[in-house]
Structure formats: C-alpha cells, structure tokens
Amino acid sequence: MKAWLYFSPKMANKAVITDLVKNFDVNFNILRADIDSQGGKMLMEINGPEAEQGIAYIENAGINVSPIKRVVKKDENMCIDCGACVSLCPVHAIIVDDDWTVEVKDKECIGCKLCSYSCPTKAIKVIE
C-alpha cells in the first residue's frame, strides 16, 4: 500500500523507519520526502508479509499514517492520446497500449504532478 506518513516536530529525529525495517519483514520504498527539524511528510510504499504489523508499529510510535486511494485521474474526453506525458513519469505509471491509447496506472503513481502540469489539454489531474 501507499501512504503519506506525517511526522510531528518531536518525531523528526527518531529512527522509526530504521526500526521498522529492523523489526518487521517489510519492503518499502520512499517515493517522496519533505522532512526537516520541524517535522514533515513522507510518501511511502509499504509491502511485504508483515506490512500490516509494521504500519501498526509506526502508528503506535506517533506517526500519522494516511493511506492514499486514487491519486491520478485522466479525463478520457479531454485526453487526445498524444503521449506527451508518457516519458515524463518517473515511475512508468503512464503507458501506451497496443492500440496507442495512453493509459495511467493510478496504483503506481507517486503524485509528482509532472504529467498534469505538462498535459497540453489539462486532461490529467492529481487528486490527493
């Protein structure tokens, strides 16, 4: 699953994430991070056999975990399937089908908004 982790100023220096990896069988991938001594937020993908326990652990440690549902949405009427967005996506979440339709896989999106900023017809939007 993909979630935003919100750190309070107190939490910012604690090694919660390090402990998470040490103590639980999880795979994780930090997709975005915006943290300083004042706290901040981090977009993380967490999977693996003990993902659920791991999430419970970090929540207990005081981190606010907010799972992401749909992140990116393409309006099929506005999209002209030009493909301008395809090569901009850092995680290959936008692909061209066999019939040249441009498709966005919202599960893989990390919400960087590069596609929505660059779409010439404003067809693609990131909603969080």
Next chain:
Amino acid sequence: MKTIEEINQRIKDGDAVVVTATEMTQIVRENGAEKAAEDIDVVTTGTFGAMCSSGAFLNFGHTDPPIKMTKTFLNGVESYSGLAAVDTYIGATQPSRNPDVGIEYGGAHVIEDLINGKDVELVADSYGTDCYPLTEVKTQVNLENLNDAVMINPRNSYQNYAAAVNSTDEPIYTYMGTLLPNMGNVSFSSAGGLSPLLNDPYFQTIGLGTKIFLCGAEGYVIGEGTQHSTEVKRENGVPVDGAGTMMLKGDMKQMDHEFIRGATMPKYGSTLFVGVGVPIPVLNSDIAKRTAIADEDITCRVTDYGVARRSKPTILETNYQELRSGSIEINGVEVETSPLSSYKKAVKIAKELQSWIENGKFLLTSPVNLLAHEGYSPNPLKLGGKLLL
C-alpha cells in the same frame, strides 16, 4: 498507370480499393510495387499534431448601425482586425489579454470552442466613420450565426520533424513539450509512416486543389505552406528533417470536435491540434513504392533544445520505429520517448478517410498545381543590430 478520373469512376461504382498507409507498407512488401500499383487505387494517410501556424477567418455580419471593427476580442483573445469592417482572423497562438489567463486560453481554444458549438463573447471597438458610426459592440457569437468560419492554416503537417532532448541541468518548456534535464526524455512529433507528406515525398500527387480530410470535414490543400523547404537531405527518398509543408483550408461549420483541440504547451503558449488526412492516388508503381514507406525507413534527427539557437545541434539520428518503441539509447542510456502528436488519432483519421472513399462519399481531385519539389529553401531573418542570444 491509371488516372484520377479512372479512380473516381471506381469510387462511384463502389469498386475502388482503398488502404491506409500502414496497410500499404505490408502490401508492397508482400506483392511488390508493380502489383500493388495495379491492385490499390488510393492510400490514405493521417496525422494529429500541434500545429501553431493555424487560424481562421470569421465574418460576423453587420450590426445596425454598422461598425468597422478595429480591435476585436473573442473570449478575451485578440483577433486581427486589419480587414474589412466585420472580418477577422483569429490565430491559434494568440494568448488571452487577461494576464491571469494568458496562454492558458488562446486563439486555439476559441477555435475549438466555436467548433464545439459554444457561444463565444465578441467585444470590438472602432474609431467610428461616417458610414460605420458605431464605436463599440459586445455580444455573443457562435458557429451557427457566423456568416463564415473558414479555417486557413498557413503551415500544417510538416513532412518530418526533428525530435527534441534537453542537455542542460534544468527542465525546459518548449513547443515540443516539457523536456527533462540531462537528456531525461525525448519528444518527437510525426505520424512517421502514416504522415501525409512522407507518403508522397516528391509531391507527385499533392498540390493546390487536393481535397483532404481536415478536422473531420472536407478541406483543401491551397498550396505550399510557409517555410516549405525542398532542399533537405533525403534518405530512402524522404527528408531527414522538417521539409515540405502545406497550406490548408476548410469550413469550420462542417468540422468535428473529435479531430481538433485547443491546447497549451506549459510556459510556451497555446497551439491547435489539427487532424489532417490526405488521400494519395496510386497512379503508378513509383507512387506505390513511395507510399510503402515504413516507420523504420524514416530517419529522424534528435536535436538539443538546451541550445537556444535557430539551428540546434544534432545529438544522434534514429527512426520512427525506434522512437515509437517507447525508448531510444542515447550515450548508452535508455531514454524514454513521448510522441506528442497522437498516433491513435492519426490512425483513426486514415481509417475514417478510407471509409469515406470506400462509401463513395469522397472523390479525389486533380490538383491545379503540385507542391514544389525543388527550389524552396527558407532564409533566416537577419537582425539589424547586435544578436541578443
């Protein structure tokens, strides 16, 4: 050898054999050009790309009392008024006069809105004359109540076009879309083997008076486009860079919103995605051979838009098969590619035109004057003072 008249007779009789340029590639590979020229009557092409050099002449009709419009705005976008009293030309790249809107809504969007049947606000003023006393007008217009809405695009459908990368450390925003730093992506813009002028690279059939598919309606080629160039290096018979262009005309009242779209390239400007399909009559085996051109036979230069000069350095040469595969190799690194012009719509246009001809709805025309295939090479504009770049 056949003539356009013979092909038209076959179209009327419902006997014409019409294929898309993609199908033709396969047919010529299998049967050879001689046989294909006997079997096939028409090859259809298509492209749907951003074409900045587009616009439309509109005639509003006269008010009572009349006005000679000298400044004209459509939904806040200025259109050229230096014509007769109620004629105007709205250009695709003109931004909104409202600085908060700017390039987000430009002439291209006005044209799209009109074709989409929407009402558009007309605001115009004038210095007033004895015969045209009214000095201001503010009203709504739409496609239905305009006397004329004629799209005239000075330059469409480039024969080939260099792809773009960016070698600098910062992203840049261009008419080729967003280019990521350090050659992080490649943007290209041609329908390749399906593209109209690449299927008739020596202009043996296309010229002034050729009837075409333009934005879902019948339109016409009305001559060489501006910056038409014939002196570009060729490989496999087709130019390796931007070369021939067409000037096109069509009636907006007949157009279909599916094949036209106003767009904005971020930090660059508004532009119009125009759908163009040109039918190529297969008059002889040489034309058959030319229409068989495939993506892999068309060389495309990849140029560095990080260098803000008129002639940009070429990084490497590739072809449209590689570009369309999703990535190409640059300096040993796989770099993702973006098409920019919609191949899906290009295919749809070629098929739509194919069905028009098969159903006898669309006859071919004999051009009055073929597009020039030699002697055209655009000159740069010399600056009088110091070069600023």
